[in-house]
Amino acid sequence: MQTTFNPNTVRAFLLLSASLMTGSALAAPRFLAAKAGDLAAPQVVAPPSMQASAGAPDQSREAVSLSWAAGADVAAAPQAFVAHSREYYTEVSADELAAGVSIHTTAPRALVRIQPLAGTGEAPREKLAIHPQSLVLSNAAGKAFAFGAGMEMLVTADKLNKADMPFAEGTSAFRLSQELGAGTFKVTAADAHGAARYLINVVEPDSKLALTMQTDASHYLHGQQLVVLPELVEQGGARHPAGKLDGHVTSPGGRSFPIAFKAEPDGRLRARLTLDADEAPQPGLWEVHATANTRVRGQTVLRSVRLAFGVAMPVARLDGSAAVVNQPGSVGVRLGVDVGAAGRYEARGLLYGMVDGSMKPLGVAHAAQWMEPGRQSLVLQYSASLLSGATGPFEVRDLNLLDQGRMGVLQRQQRALSIDERDIVRTGAHAATAQPQERPKLPPVNG
Numbered sequence: 001m002q003t004t005f006n007p008n009t010v011r012a013f014l015l016l017s018a019s020l021m022t023g024s025a026l027a028a029p030r031f032l033a034a035k036a037g038d039l040a041a042p043q044v045v046a047p048p049s050m051q052a053s054a055g056a057p058d059q060s061r062e063a064v065s066l067s068w069a070a071g072a073d074v075a076a077a078p079q080a081f082v083a084h085s086r087e088y089y090t091e092v093s094a095d096e097l098a099a100g101v102s103i104h105t106t107a108p109r110a111l112v113r114i115q116p117l118a119g120t121g122e123a124p125r126e127k128l129a130i131h132p133q134s135l136v137l138s139n140a141a142g143k144a145f146a147f148g149a150g151m152e153m154l155v156t157a158d159k160l161n162k163a164d165m166p167f168a169e170g171t172s173a174f175r176l177s178q179e180l181g182a183g184t185f186k187v188t189a190a191d192a193h194g195a196a197r198y199l200i201n202v203v204e205p206d207s208k209l210a211l212t213m214q215t216d217a218s219h220y221l222h223g224q225q226l227v228v229l230p231e232l233v234e235q236g237g238a239r240h241p242a243g244k245l246d247g248h249v250t251s252p253g254g255r256s257f258p259i260a261f262k263a264e265p266d267g268r269l270r271a272r273l274t275l276d277a278d279e280a281p282q283p284g285l286w287e288v289h290a291t292a293n294t295r296v297r298g299q300t301v302l303r304s305v306r307l308a309f310g311v312a313m314p315v316a317r318l319d320g321s322a323a324v325v326n327q328p329g330s331v332g333v334r335l336g337v338d339v340g341a342a343g344r345y346e347a348r349g350l351l352y353g354m355v356d357g358s359m360k361p362l363g364v365a366h367a368a369q370w371m372e373p374g375r376q377s378l379v380l381q382y383s384a385s386l387l388s389g390a391t392g393p394f395e396v397r398d399l400n401l402l403d404q405g406r407m408g409v410l411q412r413q414q415r416a417l418s419i420d421e422r423d424i425v426r427t428g429a430h431a432a433t434a435q436p437q438e439r440p441k442l443p444p445v446n447g
């Protein structure tokens with residue numbers, strides 16, 4: 001009878017035999033040193049505001065685990081979002097509109113929207129709408145344009161409402177005519193009166209000047225420092241001083257924190273704020289709101305920008321322990337989790353292995369379950385087929401710990417765990433375990 005040899009079986013047998021013959025200890029998976037841009041808390045913090053806020057009352061407590069081929073997925077360092085603004089907002093009273101309000105543009109064909117604010121007048125907002133044809137537009141030379149003159153497009157509040165546009169009740173809009181060019185104009189609404197207040201939004205889609213703003217990370221934890229970097233950029237790459245900048249930060253719970261922009265030794269403006277996330281969790285993100293007022297080549301440039309970012313209370317963290325558990329048809333990576341507040345937590349990880357002499361992504365695994373306070377664990381379960389054709393060492397990259405109920409990113413490490421080949425080829429339920437250890441000190445999140 002002819003015997004067929006399976007190369008993978010032979011290889012596994014030889015590796016296991018060598019280990020038994022030498023009596024050497026099997027290598028345990030180990031956490032790699034954290035890098036700049038990684039997110040982690042030195043300890044769990046679970047104040048009373050978090051104890052009864054684990055998410056929706058009907059949130060599932062069923063454990064879920066799944067994996068799939070990585071495809072083109074690549075573990076890249078998360079990048080903070082960069083906001084760009086070619087618009088600004090200003091709030092005025094009805095009396096100011098009646099006397100005339102200046103608007104500033106740097107390019108022709110600016111779009112102007114006027115909306116009454118809620119709760120500032122006796123009448124409903126739709127009753128306070130201002131028809132564009134009732135406005136008088138004046139240029140810097142004092143020439144007046146009335147009854148829609150000087151405007152290319154006039155959109156009344158009722159038309160916006162019928163078109164189901166995403167604007168507040170009572171909003172009307174118009175576009176400045178191309179012939180008027182750019183500069184300073186005055187908008188007068190003689191019929192405006194009473195205690196009403198209005199929000200004026202000037203959008204310049206054709207302007208070459210944009211206010212950009214970014215934070216130094218995409219997600220933060222309670223107690224970390226937010227760093228905001230603004231810059232006034234001109235098409236073509238030229239940079240300009242942002243001038244006077246006013247700003248504040250708002251939390252999903254409605255709290256507001258003022259921020260001050262200051263020039264630092266490298267010449268760039270920055271605002272810094274130590275984040276206080278101790279509030280009952282609310283849906284939504286934190287936001288930076290800022291307005292710049294400067295002059296470029298004799299023109300007044302006004303820009304307003306909003307920028308969202310995530311902040312979480314570190315109610316759980318990976319405790320630094322890990323184990324590889326080989327089961328029929330799969331390879332599991334068990335992660336120790338230190339839980340401070342009950343909730344549904346999720347781990348995600350991208351497994352890399354050696355293919356044709358270089359590290360390549362093999363598979364993605366997610367695992368989620370309900371956890372009570374204390375030492376718990378989550379297992380990322382990778383189908384054995386995902387490892388076919390790959391050899392060690394293996395790495396788990398882009399490792400995330402998420403708080404599903406409170407919708408927070410609690411931990412993220414770009415290169416997280418190194419796994420020896422010997423751990424993968426063993427069969428059965430035996431596990432090689434790394435004991436909890438003090439995690440290496442993380443560099444600042446702003447890198």
